Amino acid sequence: MGEYVWFHDVSWHASYAIYFFVIGILAGLSFMSYGSWITPALRPLREKAAYGSLALMAVGGLLLIADLSQPLRFLNVLNPAYLSFTSPLAWGSLNIAAFGVASVLYIMALRKGDEVRGKQLAFVTALLALGLPIYTGYDLSVHQSRPMWNTPIMPVLFVALATASGSAVGSLMAGANEATQRVLREYMLWSTGAVGVILVSILGTTNYGGAASELTFVIMTTGTMGLIFIGFGLLAGTAAPVALLLVAHWREQQSGLMLASVLILVGSAALRYALLMGPQQLQTLY
Amino acid sequence: MSEELRLSPIETRGVAGKRRFAMVVDTRRCIGCMACQVACKAEYDTPLGVNRTWVPYKVVGKYPTVRRQFLPRLCNHCDDAPCVRNCPVEATFKVEDGGFILQRYERCIGCRSCMAACPYNARFMLPSHRTYTPITNVVDKCTFCFHRVTQNLVPACVQTCIGRSRVFGDINDPNSEVSYLVATNPTQVLRPEEGTKPHVFYIGADRNATEFGRDAYHPPEVMEQERSAFKRNFKI
Numbered sequence: 307m308g309e310y311v312w313f314h315d316v317s318w319h320a321s322y323a324i325y326f327f328v329i330g331i332l333a334g335l336s337f338m339s340y341g342s343w344i345t346p347a348l349r350p351l352r353e354k355a356a357y358g359s360l361a362l363m364a365v366g367g368l369l370l371i372a373d374l375s376q377p378l379r380f381l382n383v384l385n386p387a388y389l390s391f392t393s394p395l396a397w398g399s400l401n402i403a404a405f406g407v408a409s410v411l412y413i414m415a416l417r418k419g420d421e422v423r424g425k426q427l428a429f430v431t432a433l434l435a436l437g438l439p440i441y442t443g444y445d446l447s448v449h450q451s452r453p454m455w456n457t458p459i460m461p462v463l464f465v466a467l468a469t470a471s472g473s474a475v476g477s478l479m480a481g482a483n484e485a486t487q488r489v490l491r492e493y494m495l496w497s498t499g500a501v502g503v504i505l506v507s508i509l510g511t512t513n514y515g516g517a518a519s520e521l522t523f524v525i526m527t528t529g530t531m532g533l534i535f536i537g538f539g540l541l542a543g544t545a546a547p548v549a550l551l552l553v554a555h556w557r558e559q560q561s562g563l564m565l566a567s568v569l570i571l572v573g574s575a576a577l578r579y580a581l582l583m584g585p586q587q588l589q590t591l592y
Numbered sequence: 593m594s595e596e597l598r599l600s601p602i603e604t605r606g607v608a609g610k611r612r613f614a615m616v617v618d619t620r621r622c623i624g625c626m627a628c629q630v631a632c633k634a635e636y637d638t639p640l641g642v643n644r645t646w647v648p649y650k651v652v653g654k655y656p657t658v659r660r661q662f663l664p665r666l667c668n669h670c671d672d673a674p675c676v677r678n679c680p681v682e683a684t685f686k687v688e689d690g691g692f693i694l695q696r697y698e699r700c701i702g703c704r705s706c707m708a709a710c711p712y713n714a715r716f717m718l719p720s721h722r723t724y725t726p727i728t729n730v731v732d733k734c735t736f737c738f739h740r741v742t743q744n745l746v747p748a749c750v751q752t753c754i755g756r757s758r759v760f761g762d763i764n765d766p767n768s769e770v771s772y773l774v775a776t777n778p779t780q781v782l783r784p785e786e787g788t789k790p791h792v793f794y795i796g797a798d799r800n801a802t803e804f805g806r807d808a809y810h811p812p813e814v815m816e817q818e819r820s821a822f823k824r825n826f827k828i
Contacts, residue, residue: 313818314713314716315716315717317704317705317707317708318704318708373703374701374702374703375701375702375704375717375729375730376700376701376702376729376730379699379700379701379702380701382681382699382701383680383681383701385681388681388682388699389680389681389682390679390680390681390682392676392677392678393677393678393679393680393705394678395678395680395703395705396680396681399680445705448674448677448678448709449674449678449708449709450674450786450787451674451709451710451711451783451786452708516785517803586708589711589713590713592711592712592713
């Protein structure tokens with residue numbers, strides 16, 4: 307007791323978590339669309355995933371711009387005279403712009419029915435889509451003073467989250483197509499499993515860190531943030547879908563797969579919110 | 593620091609021919625009058641709810657011998673500043689001669705990356721409505737009173753400090769008062785583990801005062817109520 311601290315606000319608010327969620331799904335959908343050129347079972351998703359990805363890019367881009375306190379200055383990020391390549395945000399904005407262009411070209415090729423160019427552009431689009439979760443994870447991990455964010459595994463976690471949430475949306479789009487669902491079930495199972503393993507390792511190392519890490523661990527695992535992170539994110543959004551996907555595999559249950567997809571989406575939204583907001587709470591007390 | 597030990601090319605401390613301004617805060621002399629905070633507010637018309645400098649305290653000791661340990665805070669004008677690295681449009685930059693970390697208001701996009709990068713909470717977002725200036729909705733921070741220092745004046749907070757707790761000068765000049773104080777006193781910087789090489793040096797502050805307090809485990813309910821009221825009032 308007996309402390310006077312000045313009240314500080316968190317730097318990034320919840321709208322940024324929604325942006326993370328949207329950009330993860332669009333990257334995952336882009337992977338699915340490219341996957342349809344390699345894996346025939348995913349063929350029914352090719353156009354749907356490509357359109358969905360582009361639509362979500364528009365939503366995500368607008369969210370990102372709206373989150374700026376000077377929205378009209380977003381063009382500064384694309385101005386070569388201003389651009390600073392030491393910032394992950396600069397790389398991210400170039401990545402988003404390039405992804406948007408590639409996506410439009412890819413959809414044009416799909417509409418023309420140009421198979422050769424379509425496959426090439428699908429590859430380019432998926433490669434640029436891979437950069438999106440990597441940059442969002444990197445955007446957090448460069449902040450070395452923030453416990454939980456300051457791990458190099460954060461971009462890997464965001465790629466796994468993107469694959470899981472993209473596959474979940476793909477599964478909801480695929481409906482009763484058994485061959486597609488079988489492939490997507492594998493994608494969801496392994497990517498969600500990877501998310502779980504990475505989260506447990508991040509939590510473990512955070513708990514064994516210094517004072518700030520230890521306090522962040524307390525914030526992340528107790529109270530409302532604990533309910534969101536552990537309850538919705540780890541248990542309902544990661545452990546439960548993995549269990550459901552395993553059961554669905556053995557019993558060929560379609561309903562279990564659908565429920566697992568919904569839980570993965572709920573969980574990945576909760577995880578992104580908690581991972582963004584939780585580690586910022588302690589800093590407000592410093 | 594010798595040239596061999598220098599890790600980052602952006603660092604200017606100890607570089608011959610360059611000035612490197614620093615502040616020494618002697619916490620033994622701080623009486624908690626907050627005059628520095630008021631002087632800063634007057635100098636910059638800093639809006640309500642945000643501060644370029646602020647003076648938190650902790651009550652230390654055991655009753656009846658208790659006292660308030662003040663820890664004046666401001667931007668540390670780091671030699672290897674994470675806010676400079678993180679700004680996507682170079683709105684935040686370092687002035688090589690002097691080491692000031694400054695902000696180009698007309699270029700800032702308000703992405704708050706610099707706020708997230710700063711380990712010292714030294715940055716804040718300006719509100720959308722201000723009376724005397726059109727500078728709104730961009731990130732702001734302490735400038736070490738760049739405009740005064742370039743006119744051979746000391747920062748407003750240093751000028752007004754009645755206990756001479758704050759001392760300002762060129763740490764690259766071996767004859768300056770800050771050089772003397774840093775050389776002859778045990779000093780502490782905030783969060784040295786972050787590798788930012790801060791240039792605000794504290795005399796008389798220990799880890800209990802500069803690290804996250806144990807109270808953070810159990811924040812008093814009244815503090816949370818005040819925080820909520822504050823956020824409601826300033827719509828943050």
